[in-house]
Amino acid sequence: MKKIGIGIIGGGLMGREMASAFARWCALMDVEVQPELVAVADLVEDVRNWFRRIPSCTQITGDYHELLANPAVDVVYVAVPHNLHEKIYCDVLAAGKDLFAEKPFGMDLASARRIAEAAQASGLFVRCSSEFPFLPGAQRVMQHVKEGTLGRILEVVAAFHHSSDLDASKPANWKRKSATCGEIGVLGDLGMHACHIPLRLGWRPQRLFAQLQKGYPQRPDGRGGMADCDTWDNALLHCWTQIGGHAVPLRLEMKRMAPGETNTWYIEVLGTEGGVRYTTKEPKTLWLFENGKEQFWKKTDLGFCMPFKTVTGGIFEPGFPDIIQQMWAAYLMEREGLLGGRCGCATVEEAVATQEIFAAALASHELGVVQAL
Ligand SMILES: NC(=O)c1ccc[n+]([C@@H]2O[C@H](COP(=O)([O-])OP(=O)(O)OC[C@H]3O[C@@H](n4cnc5c(N)ncnc54)[C@H](O)[C@@H]3O)[C@@H](O)[C@H]2O)c1
Numbered sequence: 001m002k003k004i005g006i007g008i009i010g011g012g013l014m015g016r017e018m019a020s021a022f023a024r025w026c027a028l029m030d031v032e033v034q035p036e037l038v039a040v041a042d043l044v045e046d047v048r049n050w051f052r053r054i055p056s057c058t059q060i061t062g063d064y065h066e067l068l069a070n071p072a073v074d075v076v077y078v079a080v081p082h083n084l085h086e087k088i089y090c091d092v093l094a095a096g097k098d099l100f101a102e103k104p105f106g107m108d109l110a111s112a113r114r115i116a117e118a119a120q121a122s123g124l125f126v127r128c129s130s131e132f133p134f135l136p137g138a139q140r141v142m143q144h145v146k147e148g149t150l151g152r153i154l155e156v157v158a159a160f161h162h163s164s165d166l167d168a169s170k171p172a173n174w175k176r177k178s179a180t181c182g183e184i185g186v187l188g189d190l191g192m193h194a195c196h197i198p199l200r201l202g203w204r205p206q207r208l209f210a211q212l213q214k215g216y217p218q219r220p221d222g223r224g225g226m227a228d229c230d231t232w233d234n235a236l237l238h239c240w241t242q243i244g245g246h247a248v249p250l251r252l253e254m255k256r257m258a259p260g261e262t263n264t265w266y267i268e269v270l271g272t273e274g275g276v277r278y279t280t281k282e283p284k285t286l287w288l289f290e291n292g293k294e295q296f297w298k299k300t301d302l303g304f305c306m307p308f309k310t311v312t313g314g315i316f317e318p319g320f321p322d323i324i325q326q327m328w329a330a331y332l333m334e335r336e337g338l339l340g341g342r343c344g345c346a347t348v349e350e351a352v353a354t355q356e357i358f359a360a361a362l363a364s365h366e367l368g369v370v371q372a373l
Pocket of ligand 1: 062078079082188
């Protein structure tokens with residue numbers, strides 16, 4: 001396998017998740033490339049120290065500019081607070097490195113557009129992290145839509161629900177403050193996950209009405225005091241899109257206060273002839289609707305049917321670490337021109353399109369009107 005040197009900027013929650021996906025790369029059967037984590041940059045010493053368990057990671061630094069100067073780094077993955085996206089993504093591109101960047105590509109639409117301009121001018125390979133389309137159930141949803149067996153599409157729902165913000169004792173962090181998460185709040189935090197498949201299927205919202213809600217205005221600051229929290233926590237976007245020449249309702253839901261939902265990603269497409277539904281609540285189960293004299297919802301267990309084959313037995317259940325690894329396989333194989341017909345990672349255009357949706361949602365909510373995009 002061809003080795004690709006990876007540098008990680010931001011070794012927190014997602015930085016470590018990516019590192020563990022590389023460490024388990026032997027599970028993949030049909031890829032011609034192998035990521036090798038060679039460098040990490042993080043401001044926090046404890047965070048940096050975790051990476052000492054990875055023998056190939058020989059550069060561990062508090063200054064990401066040192067990582068960018070390392071000739072062994074081919075691709076940089078960046079997972080930092082949203083207020084740092086634009087500066088660090090543009091620095092990665094200026095250093096001539098390919099970029100795999102976390103969503104939402106900056107604090108707002110203007111920031112995402114500047115990142116997109118820098119990416120286009122650089123000619124480098126740039127994609128945005130979004131792992132849920134790599135689930136077997138999500139792949140099947142897209143397949144059923146593309147096969148055209150659903151008839152006229154009547155309605156689409158795409159949702160991503162968390163409940164952690166219902167816990168009022170949870171300390172504030174950068175994701176709960178507009179200064180670091182962006183005014184878009186939960187839209188930037190969870191929105192790419194809800195929007196990615198509709199956008200990939202060509203279902204761009206044309207008009208939308210947004211309902212946004214805030215969570216607790218203060219949370220413990222972790223030092224014995226309280227910190228202000230001002231971001232939107234829940235967002236319901238009631239959109240119109242065009243599918244097959246018809247105006248179709250598309251509901252995009254992003255929630256950090258959804259009772260009982262730890263990390264529930266959900267998509268449903270209903271048509272006159274058929275329907276398809278998948279949720280991570282039942283990670284191996286696909287639901288299919290059949291129209292007829294009698295109407296049926298039938299379900300099947302999909303097992304471990306991944307876009308990139310692995311050693312894992314076909315009857316086993318897929319999970320979050322698996323789709324993170326599949327997403328990296330897609331990034332690295334597409335970078336080599338070897339993606340074939342498989343689903344690629346979110347593009348720069350898709351990342352900008354999500355920010356267009358978020359900007360319209362803020363405007364709609366503020367004015368209480370339907371907003372055109
Ligand atoms: N794809 C997903 O499923 C998913 C899930 C969670 C978060 N994210 C995204 O990942 C990104 C990071 O989120 P997270 O949850 O990992 O955050 P985190 O707070 O756990 O980690 C961020 C890390 O960045 C480091 N950092 C801050 N400034 C830095 C700098 N100047 N140089 C180097 N390191 C710096 C911090 O010390 C911290 O360790 C965000 O864009 C977020 O939206 C994506």
